[in-house]
Amino acid sequence: MSVPERGFPTAEFEARLDRAQALMAGAGLDGILVMTEAEVRYFSGYQTLFWQSPTRPWFLFLPAKGKPVAVIPEIGAALMRRTWVEDIRTWSAPAPEDDGIGLLTDLLAPYAGRGAKIGLPKGHETQLRMPLGDYERLIAGLPGLEIADATPIIRGLRMVKSPREIEKIGHICAIASRTFARVPDFVHSGQPLEETFRAFRRACLEEGADDVPYLVGGADQGGYHDVISPPSSRPLQAGDILMLDTGSVFDGYFCDFDRNWAVGRADDASRRAYDVLWRATEAGLAAARPGVTCRDLFRAMQGVIAEYDTGPGDVGRLGHGLGMQLTEWPSHALFDETVLEANMVLTLEPSLSYGDGRIMVHEENIVVTDGAPVLLSTRAARDLPVIG
Amino acid sequence: MSVPERGFPTAEFEARLDRAQALMAGAGLDGILVMTEAEVRYFSGYQTLFWQSPTRPWFLFLPAKGKPVAVIPEIGAALMRRTWVEDIRTWSAPAPEDDGIGLLTDLLAPYAGRGAKIGLPKGHETQLRMPLGDYERLIAGLPGLEIADATPIIRGLRMVKSPREIEKIGHICAIASRTFARVPDFVHSGQPLEETFRAFRRACLEEGADDVPYLVGGADQGGYHDVISPPSSRPLQAGDILMLDTGSVFDGYFCDFDRNWAVGRADDASRRAYDVLWRATEAGLAAARPGVTCRDLFRAMQGVIAEYDTGPGDVGRLGHGLGMQLTEWPSHALFDETVLEANMVLTLEPSLSYGDGRIMVHEENIVVTDGAPVLLSTRAARDLPVIG
Incomplete structure (x- = not known):
């Protein structure tokens, strides 16, 4: 590397x-x-x-x-x-x-x-x-x-990044992708969530991050309820759905994406939520072309999410810009008519509510090009992965 | 623990x-x-x-x-x-x-x-x-x-902390103190400074920090020149003076103190600067009593610093409050007439310029009591420590 x-x-x-x-x-x-x-x-x-x-x-x-x-x-x-x-x-x-x-x-x-x-x-x-x-x-x-x-x-x-900015963001996205790939090695049932967070931070530094200033997530039986909390000391247990979302940094540039796992076993509702969000991201990837608006991108993802979303989890938008800050302009939301251009770096962040107040969020980082967008994060697994 | x-x-x-x-x-x-x-x-x-x-x-x-x-x-x-x-x-x-x-x-x-x-x-x-x-x-x-x-x-x-706040700050100060004590084990000549920073962050997480959001420092031959830079990739070498300053966090509360080391050997000017600052801190510890003002505290430390300071390094003050933020009110400076009270948590942060634009900074964290202040950080070594 x-x-x-x-x-x-x-x-x-x-x-x-x-x-x-x-x-x-x-x-x-x-x-x-x-x-x-x-x-x-x-x-x-x-x-x-x-x-x-x-x-x-x-x-x-x-x-x-x-x-x-x-x-x-x-x-x-x-x-x-x-x-x-x-x-x-x-x-x-x-x-x-x-x-x-x-x-x-x-x-x-x-x-x-x-x-x-x-x-x-x-x-x-x-x-x-x-x-x-x-x-x-x-x-x-x-x-x-x-x-x-x-x-x-x-x-x-x-909003429009230079090649050197994109290189830095791509580098930290690769570091975080490698760290997420190692999660099955250092996360396990019985581990208090705050220890999971600490292990993730250490691994991400080992992989080459300058720092891991942003790390949030959740874990709970059959799905998590909230996506911005600090970790509790509750041990992970079979039947939990775990999500980790990191803004790690290299040379002052952020990545911002998450991953989801089932601990021990995956329940049907969570597997379905995962499938819907994976396909919503695909719809976002297909739509993210120069000339398309952020509103269009929102609608492309929301069209898939609507298959399953039961409200009312309201995170306000389905992705945003990314660079020197964890979140930057624009917003993939109905209010934002920003027209996509080549070299914009964006998150695609579809989310939905399901079951009894559960929420699930997927997120990838991309750069818009004259053709298909380039993924800076390694694409999430097609199906909800089950870890120990 | x-x-x-x-x-x-x-x-x-x-x-x-x-x-x-x-x-x-x-x-x-x-x-x-x-x-x-x-x-x-x-x-x-x-x-x-x-x-x-x-x-x-x-x-x-x-x-x-x-x-x-x-x-x-x-x-x-x-x-x-x-x-x-x-x-x-x-x-x-x-x-x-x-x-x-x-x-x-x-x-x-x-x-x-x-x-x-x-x-x-x-x-x-x-x-x-x-x-x-x-x-x-x-x-x-x-x-x-x-x-x-x-x-x-x-x-x-x-400015005045509760016992539970002081307990949290004391806990993260102890974690950072243990991490600083391990520096000779994971810092060595030939190590790029950015790797030193990464190793410090990992060690501090291992010791129990939730995060290490603030880590600055410097290293250069016969003394460092600047105390707020990100790390370079320059390898540490014999004759360097290394400083690391961390704001690590437990449950949303910061520590904020630093340590200095000589790599391989210590030059006389840096040893003298260290001695003066160590004694300036002692003067601050002796002065930090309820009823004394921040201005008094500044003067107590500055009186010792004046033995050796050759200006014009201007960090603006000689310490500050500490808690939910890395730096909080008050300031140990001539302008600040805040009267110290029991349960204020403060840094004592004497600094001086020496030689050809070198700067050195010492820092400890204390809580003011009705009697002598209690050190939350483990007091720095009496003499400039030499590490490999």
């Missing part, structure tokens, strides 16, 4: 910025301010787990012309200097009285002075990763500045 | 809410709205890794009287029903046209109608975990509602 080179060449960041600036020109924006982990990394290459500390805000400004400007805590300066960003402005953070607001005001005051319009991601799936009070103070100190929603621009850029 | 019971009894959530409501009454607040992982979990017990998906917002409203009200995506309803929260209002998310805003408006309209004041954490170390555009729309639809900053209330509550 060859391991993809880490990071990206400068040309990749130049291309991302070029596209952003072309879109800014079309939207009449004089710049875009981003502040979340994924967006700062996307345009700068700045990668650190330090974002887990909520204490300090981080800012990257993309001007309409020229290179990005970083406004960041001094603790991150050495790492930011290793990226392609040259204009790095720092302050000694944390500093509740002025956590970057003065520096941001200096940067943006000329824009405000001429009544410019800058973008900020403030739409669906975005967050304001700074104190709301600081944001209100920043805006109040920049009279004349117009703030527009930059979500459509960022969303449009990030 | 006994493993602490997971979760909390309902009485713990009742006590948290009682204290919040007493503080609300003092501040003239009619309720508090929270939406971040830590705050929703603190008041409800709702625990899931699903927060890693940025797609869906989650809300918990704490009224001035009565129990919390959850306004959450339907996918989380089953898990929320296992908490002590009874009033659970859900919608089919994601739904960009109305991701909970209608339900929140219904909930808050009576408050707006009577010109009530509700709190929202909008101060230092807080974030708005919902789209800014949705927040603006929510507020615009609630004329008459006054929004105050609830940060002082939330900060005051969360």
Whole structure:
């Protein structure tokens, strides 16, 4: 197995910025301010787990012309200097009285002075990763500045992946696929579910994952009831249906898919649910072509699911985008009319409710191409596998 | 080793809410709205890794009287029903046209109608975990509602831990301490740093961690230069100073401390830096008493650091609070006049710059008591340890 080179060449960041600036020109924006982990990394290459500390805000400004400007805590300066960003402005953070607001005001005051319009991601799936009070103070100190929603621009850029991004996602999908294939070796009846989780994490690290930040699942007699819980200490037992769903990471890119197993024996209802969802995924694979909408993709899968779904388990959609975040735009849902393009990386995630409040979820990761989609995850077994 | 019971009894959530409501009454607040992982979990017990998906917002409203009200995506309803929260209002998310805003408006309209004041954490170390555009729309639809900053209330509550919280943090600190003690067994010269990280993660899981979400560090000849980078693939070599800093987790509670080693041999400058920081930590341990401020604690450590620090490495503070998040209020810094109280869990994190841009960081985790603080991490070795 060859391991993809880490990071990206400068040309990749130049291309991302070029596209952003072309879109800014079309939207009449004089710049875009981003502040979340994924967006700062996307345009700068700045990668650190330090974002887990909520204490300090981080800012990257993309001007309409020229290179990005970083406004960041001094603790991150050495790492930011290793990226392609040259204009790095720092302050000694944390500093509740002025956590970057003065520096941001200096940067943006000329824009405000001429009544410019800058973008900020403030739409669906975005967050304001700074104190709301600081944001209100920043805006109040920049009279004349117009703030527009930059979500459509960022969303449009990030949904379509580069070959190097696809290579990284493909690599972590292969690592997780190998880990799932080993589940029968390290999962067994009598094992507390939290030990199953710990064993999965260790195996996935052995297979080459940098980390396994997301691992959820469930196990219960004749089917699980919930797909986002932490593991209990209940031992697995014959008759359980077990599901594990992982977002593992390589070089800052996620996989996101799951697998289902029957422990000891498989009940008929669960076998039927599995069959329906396996075929729903096939319908998704057949439908995922450029020009098709996410809504179409939803309907293609839902058409099969309807054979068996008894409601009301409502996970809200049947898949989504995937990349630097566990879940990204778009959504395979009735509301989403995004048109598929080549090089979008997506999950197909059909789910259904059955029996007395049981739920089952299947998930695969694909990349859209000009022809049939390419599976990045190794396709799930055709029939519900039974393990010890 | 006994493993602490997971979760909390309902009485713990009742006590948290009682204290919040007493503080609300003092501040003239009619309720508090929270939406971040830590705050929703603190008041409800709702625990899931699903927060890693940025797609869906989650809300918990704490009224001035009565129990919390959850306004959450339907996918989380089953898990929320296992908490002590009874009033659970859900919608089919994601739904960009109305991701909970209608339900929140219904909930808050009576408050707006009577010109009530509700709190929202909008101060230092807080974030708005919902789209800014949705927040603006929510507020615009609630004329008459006054929004105050609830940060002082939330900060005051969360800084002082309960015995059960301290037990969980102590448990993960013990797990990480045992893992650090095993480092000489699984770290060796010639090992690429990314393999060192992977080996540490596996060992920490073996020792009983639920997860190792935060692991940073550095290694370089005669000292490392940066403390928040992901690992390189550079092999460790004789003369390196290696640092590993982990935020591992048990039942949703973090440890956060580091250890330093010399590979093969220790240079004099690094041995001196280590000695100074070890003694700076001792000064912090001696100073950490109820009634002392975080500023005092900073000065106690900085007084020792000044013996050797040559600047300008600026990590901004010399420690912080610890609990459900890797870093929490308060900060051991000149700006922070928080008065220490028994049952605060803190890091002591002295750092210094030396030589040609090298940096060294020490870190321990403690709980403040009525007398001397109790170390939750096993104290670092007196002298810089040399490993193979």
